[in-house]
Amino acid sequence: MAELKKVRKKPGRTFKGLTVANTSEFAGLGNQHSKVKLVEIDNPHYSKVHAGASGNPKTVTAALNLRESPVAMMAAKGHLEAHQVEAAIMFRRLWEALGGSGAGSFDYSREPVDGGGTREPISDRQIDAGIQLKGCRNLLGRRHYDVVSMVAGEGRTIAEIGTSKRARHTLADYLKDALEDLAVHWGFQKRKTPPK
Known part of the structure; x- marks a missing residue:
């Protein structure tokens, strides 16, 4: 696994419930077209029953690929x-x-070829x-x-x-x-x- 290197820090921002924590970019994560930042997100496994337990944090750190969509980058x-x-x-x-x-158009008169079956309506x-x-x-x-x-x-x-x-x-x-x-x-x- 590639060694993680801290490249740059920017002030944190919040969007869609995500708080970009020190928005550090890390080299070595993803592929050459990725631009990964670590963000704080709500823990999907958080349980109110076990609130306050050390193994039950409210938020966790996750990697976000900003180049996945231009909306995320903006x-x-x-x-x-x-x-x-x-x-x-x-x-x-x-x-x-x-x-x-x-939605594509359908030609129900055409017979399916090569076992492809008919298209669903x-x-x-x-x-x-x-x-x-x-x-x-x-x-x-x-x-x-x-x-x-x-x-x-x-x-x-x-x-x-x-x-x-x-x-x-x-x-x-x-x-x-x-x-x-x-x-x-x-x-x-x-x-x-x-x-x-």
Whole structure:
């Protein structure tokens, strides 16, 4: 196993219930494309019955790959707030439930080949996800919806989408605004009223 080396420290941040504890990056974890940070998360095995016991901590340290999704990277850098991250996670769940880019069409007249069997019909979960995503598209508009689907759904970075620095800044603003609207729509955040 590779030796762990401390590379750099940044001040801690909190997002989606995760507190980045001294956000130290460690070389030797993951692969060459990983950017791993140690974070404090709620202990999934915590028991209230044994509260206070030394073997039952409320939080544990976990490794988080920031390059797993651009949303995690933006949250770790402080560009997204916790409710915006929750909205992005909810959008991604719906996107994946629908099958990524959408439900495929079915040709029931075609016979299955090579023992592949027939395709399953669209499930209720996929139908619900499609209805909710259509509602998101109506709420956000085509341009904002496309940015959210590329970043939160497909996992593309703003740098991949934008061709110039100005385009990247505009796309980042579109993403933040869209995630803010989705967070209000799904109840992760209360609508902000303008000052009188």
